[in-house]
Amino acid sequence: MATSFPLSGVSSTQLEALRMENLGVWCALNTFKVDHRKFTFSQRKYLKEIYLSTNPFVSVRKCTQVGLTIWMILKVLHKLRYSEFVGPRVAKKAGFYFPVHDSVAKFSKDRLAPLVANIPEFSEVMSGQGSIELKQLGNSSLYMSYMGGTATKDSTPLDIICLDETRLMDVAEINQVEERLSGSMYPEIYKISTAGFPNDAIDKAFLQGNQKYWHTNCNCSDGVVLSDVFPDCIGQRRKKGGVIEYFYRCPACGKEDLDPQDGGYVMHNPGSRIDSFHIHHMLSPTKTAKS
Numbered sequence: 369m370a371t372s373f374p375l376s377g378v379s380s381t382q383l384e385a386l387r388m389e390n391l392g393v394w395c396a397l398n399t400f401k402v403d404h405r406k407f408t409f410s411q412r413k414y415l416k417e418i419y420l421s422t423n424p425f426v427s428v429r430k431c432t433q434v435g436l437t438i439w440m441i442l443k444v445l446h447k448l449r450y451s452e453f454v455g456p457r458v459a460k461k462a463g464f465y466f467p468v469h470d471s472v473a474k475f476s477k478d479r480l481a482p483l484v485a486n487i488p489e490f491s492e493v494m495s496g497q498g499s500i501e502l503k504q505l506g507n508s509s510l511y512m513s514y515m516g517g518t519a520t521k522d523s524t525p526l527d528i529i530c531l532d533e534t535r536l537m538d539v540a541e542i543n544q545v546e547e548r549l550s551g552s553m554y555p556e557i558y559k560i561s562t563a564g565f566p567n568d569a570i571d572k573a574f575l576q577g578n579q580k581y582w583h584t585n586c587n588c589s590d591g592v593v594l595s596d597v598f599p600d601c602i603g604q605r606r607k608k609g610g611v612i613e614y615f616y617r618c619p620a621c622g623k624e625d626l627d628p629q630d631g632g633y634v635m636h637n638p639g640s641r642i643d644s645f646h647i648h649h650m651l652s653p654t655k656t657a658k659s
Contacts, residue, residue, distance in 0.1 A: 395442070411629075417580070417645075428647065429570045441479060459506065460509075531560070535569040
C-alpha cells in the first residue's frame with residue numbers, strides 16, 4: 369500500500385518511529401481486515417490525508433458509510449497503544465462518545481472487538497476482555513459512553529475525546545464533555561458526523577477548521593468541488609439501443625467522465641489550526657453517477 373510520501377532512504381529505526389507516531393504510516397505497513405475485508409486506501413483515496421494527519425484536533429463533515437468510524441477507532445487504538453513510546457511517553461485516557469446508549473454495546477461488540485482480535489499489536493496489550501464500557505491497552509484506557517446522564521460526562525479526566533455523530537448531540541453536552549480535557553497537557557479532540565443544520569454541530573466544527581474540500585481534477589486550474597455544483601455535475605448520453613449512460617462532468621469547463629477521486633484536498637480556510645474535512649457521497653466507491 370503506497371503512502372503519500374516516499375520511504376526510500378529511511379532506516380529501519382526511523383521507519384519504526386514513524387510507524388508508532390503516524391497512523392497513516394502504520395496502516396501502510398500493516399495487513400489487517402476491517403469488517404472481514406482487507407484494509408486498503410485503493411478505492412478510498414480521500415481517506416489518506418485524514419489518516420496521515422497528526423493534528424490533535426480533527427473534524428470531519430461527511431456523508432454516510434465512507435469509512436470514518438473505522439478511522440476514529442484505529443486513531444484512538446493506535447494513540448493508546450504507542451502513547452508510552454512517542455511524544456511525552458505517558459499513558460493516556462480516551463473517551464469514545466455516542467449519541468445513544470445502545471450504540472455503545474453495538475460498537476464494542478460488532479466493530480471494536482473484531483478489529484482488535486485480528487490486529488496482534490492491539491490484542492496483545494489489551495488486558496482481558498474488560499467490560500463493554502472500558503478497555504485497557506497496557507497502562508492506557510479507552511472509555512466508551514453516551515451523551516446521557518451527568519456522571520458519564522463529568523467523572524474521569526481524559527486526554528483524548530472522540531465524538532461519533534455529533535449532529536445528534538446537544539451542544540451543551542459536547543461542551544461539558546470537552547471540559548474533561550481541561551487537566552490534560554496534550555488534549556486531542558476528534559469529531560465525525562453526517563451533516564445536519566447549517567452552522568450547527570459538525571457544520572460549525574468544520575467551518576471553524578481549515579475547511580479541506582476535495583477538488584476533483586478537470587480542465588479548470590483548481591478542479592471542481594462536485595458537491596458544490598450538484599446536480600449540474602451529472603451528465604448523461606444515449607448509447608446504442610437507447611440505453612442512457614450517466615457520468616460526472618464539470619459544468620464550468622465541460623470535461624466529461626470525471627473520476628471523483630482523481631484529485632486532492634484544498635484548504636479554504638488556511639488560517640485555522642484545526643484540520644477539518646468535507647466528504648460528499650460522490651467520493652464513495654459504492655455510489656455511481658446514476659445513483
